[in-house]
Amino acid sequence: MGDSAANRPNHDMHGAEKLSSGASSPRLTSRPPNVAGTDVKDTHSNPQLGRNHEYFEGNTVFCLGGRLQNTRHRPINIGTGLLIVLPAALFFGACAPYLWQHLSPAVPILFAYIFLISFSSFLRASASDPGILPRNLHQFPPADENEDPLRLAPPTNDWTVIKSAEPNVAAMEVPTKFCKSCNIWRPPRAHHCRLCDNCVETQDHHCVWVNNCVGRRNYRYFFTFVTSTTIMGLYLIGASLAQIIIYSRREGVSFGQAVDHFRIAFTLVIYGALGILYPVALTGYHLFLMARGETTREFLNSHKLLKQDRYRAFTQGSILRNWLVVLCRPRPPTYHRFKDRYEEGDQRFGERRNLRGDRMPTSDQDMEMHSVRPFQGPVSLRNEASTPLS
Ligand SMILES: [Zn+2]
């Protein structure tokens, strides 16, 4: 398929050559094993240089030494966290003791378990790396002084051939773009988020409720969060209602009198019924998207095209396989290791930030940036850059 595509006369394959990974990989020096009897010194890590996250150029804020991260934007996620924690605290304070005594200890214990799943997946979705791609991997060589200023810039759009899982299509071409902010050729399905100012691998969408992008590394946490919050809401309604009904039967009073006695429990029933609507809708929407093998972004963008022009390049051919491939795929490692020590000349990073997030320009930093060898680009781009236009 790749060969036939390249041989088509009207097909532009500029920049589509397969690249060797050596030229574009960031300089991640692996530490040599400490052989007995030899004194292996780490020549790159310098404790005074700080951690990787202090040099990160995206619009991201870090805490706990780079262990937690969030978008440097409105921290709406604090409100989202409170929307889960407050009703849970009210339930544990006002309903759990009664249900423990008069129904079963299993009822509050199971609620605690669902709450823990919901809150921990919320934290992971909100404060972990969604799959931010490393920057500056494919820098174009700087323009020559004598070069014609009207010379056309190298192309920033391209096509990548991917293997298709559909039985009647062997392969498909999907668009790939060069990101001018991150200086990288984005892999298929990656997008640049304007709020985070990062390219994110298999970006689903930017979620304002968790104040983070939802991408390849945290989609499953996000989905677990909306699903478990839906279950928690249903459980909250059921358990609070049970408390009122049990009280009215045991004491032989009307439902209205029982509500009057357990006002917090009734408030939780109302809160659960209203608060559950959004997570229910999101759970349904994401089950639908996963079944199609599309991200939120791909699904919404496909509606800009005519129906006959829409295609799903990443579907696995069946609903079940599409669900499995998202929910059971391994979580890839982070590309940045934000809490690791910074190593001099690491081209993925920029100038150091201080605690407030402002840049700390140093003269050494300029030298470091100059010492980074620019990425030479695909062969066709290289030729184009060196051959002046006639
Ligand atoms: Zn980008």
Ligand SMILES: [Zn+2]
């Ligand atoms: Zn984002």
